[in-house]
Amino acid sequence: MKTASTTARAQPALPRELGHLRVAIAHEWLVKYAGSERCVFEMLAAFPGADLLTTVIDPSGLPAPLRRARPSLLQHIPGATRHHEWLLPLMPLSWRLRQPVDGVDLVISSSHACANAVRVAPGIPHLSYCHTPMRYAWHFESERERFPRPLQPAARVVMRWFRHWDRKTAGRVTRFVANSSAVATRIEQAFDRPAQVIFPPVRTEFFTPDGEREDFFLYVGRLVGYKRPDLVVDAFAGLPDQRLVVVGEGPLGRELKARATPNVTFLDEVDDERLRDLYRAARAFVYPVDEDFGIAMAEAQACGTPVIGRAAGGALDIVEPDVTGWLLEDHSVEALRNAVRRAAVERMDEAVIAQRAARFSSARFRKEVIDAAADCVRTGA
Numbered sequence: 001m002k003t004a005s006t007t008a009r010a011q012p013a014l015p016r017e018l019g020h021l022r023v024a025i026a027h028e029w030l031v032k033y034a035g036s037e038r039c040v041f042e043m044l045a046a047f048p049g050a051d052l053l054t055t056v057i058d059p060s061g062l063p064a065p066l067r068r069a070r071p072s073l074l075q076h077i078p079g080a081t082r083h084h085e086w087l088l089p090l091m092p093l094s095w096r097l098r099q100p101v102d103g104v105d106l107v108i109s110s111s112h113a114c115a116n117a118v119r120v121a122p123g124i125p126h127l128s129y130c131h132t133p134m135r136y137a138w139h140f141e142s143e144r145e146r147f148p149r150p151l152q153p154a155a156r157v158v159m160r161w162f163r164h165w166d167r168k169t170a171g172r173v174t175r176f177v178a179n180s181s182a183v184a185t186r187i188e189q190a191f192d193r194p195a196q197v198i199f200p201p202v203r204t205e206f207f208t209p210d211g212e213r214e215d216f217f218l219y220v221g222r223l224v225g226y227k228r229p230d231l232v233v234d235a236f237a238g239l240p241d242q243r244l245v246v247v248g249e250g251p252l253g254r255e256l257k258a259r260a261t262p263n264v265t266f267l268d269e270v271d272d273e274r275l276r277d278l279y280r281a282a283r284a285f286v287y288p289v290d291e292d293f294g295i296a297m298a299e300a301q302a303c304g305t306p307v308i309g310r311a312a313g314g315a316l317d318i319v320e321p322d323v324t325g326w327l328l329e330d331h332s333v334e335a336l337r338n339a340v341r342r343a344a345v346e347r348m349d350e351a352v353i354a355q356r357a358a359r360f361s362s363a364r365f366r367k368e369v370i371d372a373a374a375d376c377v378r379t380g381a
Contacts, residue, residue: 021377022104023050026095026118028111030057030069031081035200035295036131039179039365040110041065042201043129046366047373051104053118055094056080056087072098088136089158092117092165106377108369109173112292116169125174127376129198129369132183132292133190134166135226167191175376177369180293180314196372199317201365202298204358206272209304209350211280216243217340218282218305220275220296223250227289230256235286235336237261242340244286245278279303284343287315288328288336294318301325302357304350308339318360324353 025047027040044050044065052069058081059067072094074080074087095117101107102121109115112131120126136159167190170176176195178184184195217236221227229246233256236244244264246256257266270278279285285300285307293314297307301318307325309315319325325348326339 021047021106021373023047023373024053024101024104024107025050026053026101026107026109026111026115027069028091028113028115029055029081029084030059030062030066031084032058033062033066035293036110036112037062037066038295039129039131039200042362042365043108043110043369045362046370050108051101053098053101055091055114056084085136088113088162092169095119106373108373116166116173120172125376125380126172127175127177127373128170128173129177129179130183130187130195131179131200133186134162136162163190174381175372177372180317182290182313182316183292197317198365198368198372199298199360200293200295201362202295202302202357202360204302204354204361207276207279207299207302207357209280209354211277213283214281215344216245216282217284217286217308217343218245218247218278218300219286220247220278220300221287221289223248223252223256225252227291231288231331231333231336232286233260233264235333235340236264238333238337239263239340242344245282247275247278275299276303279305284308284325284340286336286340288331289313289315291315298357298360301353302360304354306343306348306353308336308343320356322348324348324356 025040025043041063054069055072055074057069057071074090074094091114095114096119098119100119100121104124107118107120107124107126109118109128111128113134116128170191170193176187176193177198178187178195179200181197184197187193187195219229219232223229229252236242240263247267247270249268279300280303282305285305287297287307288310290310290312291314297309297318300307301324307319309319309325309327310331311327311329319327321327328335328339
């Protein structure tokens with residue numbers, strides 16, 4: 001859906017006493033360039049000499065800094081990059097079979113599944129940037145479509161074991177950082193651990209307001225169950241005078257296209273420039289999703305576009321009601337239709353919306369990650 005950007009960025013200086021800090025970064029898998037991979041890209045900008053470890057990697061479509069990641073033994077399994085999620089049961093073992101990370105001052109894991117299992121030599125602190133406790137394990141019913149239907153009963157049993165394993169693995173992490181307030185709450189519920197919040201990086205220098213608004217609404221995201229593209233498409237079926245553009249691909253794509261009304265247009269894939277044009281032109285960004293954070297919402301706001309979001313998850317950090325968008329307490333088709341009707345006639349200040357989005361900048365992310373790393377190394381906690 002998005003192309004990789006390799007634009008050079010100014011790097012904040014490390015604290016003087018950490019000028020030679022040695023860091024290793026562990027990330028789940030590197031098979032596409034999306035939100036969590038952008039976090040790793042910015043971590044490497046903050047710590048340019050860091051080692052990068054992963055389970056499987058597909059270098060095509062990745063920016064150069066990510067292509068140097070060292071994969072695990074799973075890389076040699078045929079089809080590993082195309083069906084990496086099928087290898088989830090093997091991923092904890094693949095991390096444990098590696099040699100403990102040694103010769104560094106800090107290990108940072110970028111985790112939404114198994115990266116917290118990276119082996120760390122005694123005495124080295126482990127900072128986990130947690131995008132969410134593993135959705136596959138903790139919210140299996142919303143994620144089961146990622147597994148082939150015949151494997152879903154077995155996957156449900158395996159994911160029950162994963163919850164126990166995940167809780168135990170979390171005990172080896174020195175400090176947790178969450179990507180949103182909602183994820184910090186999930187970390188506390190799942191692992192009984194506190195977590196500092198550092199919002200993911202948004203390219204606010206690229207996503208900026210410009211041009212004229214048009215009369216269409218926009219949805220951007222993978223066409224999977226928990227992102228609720230079905231709710232959006234069904235809502236616009238009852239709004240024949242309002243246009244919807246859907247950007248994204250996924251297992252629900254064929255079904256949604258078959259039942260969509262003529263006022264809905266699907267774009268499977270767009271590059272960054274086209275995506276920015278769509279953000280800038282849309283009347284509002286429609287995203288009624290209980291998301292971990294929701295970078296697309298913040299990107300839209302950086303372009304001055306208000307967001308119709310769900311009053312849950314990352315939207316609670318991103319959307320300020322009646323200032324930068326609208327939040328749905330009632331997660332229903334009719335509630336979404338009413339919000340779209342409001343957005344069609346109400347106008348919010350684009351400059352204010354974009355200014356509020358500045359708090360999600362990439363430069364701010366790098367600084368806060370450096371500060372968290374420095375404190376973790378200094379205190380060992």
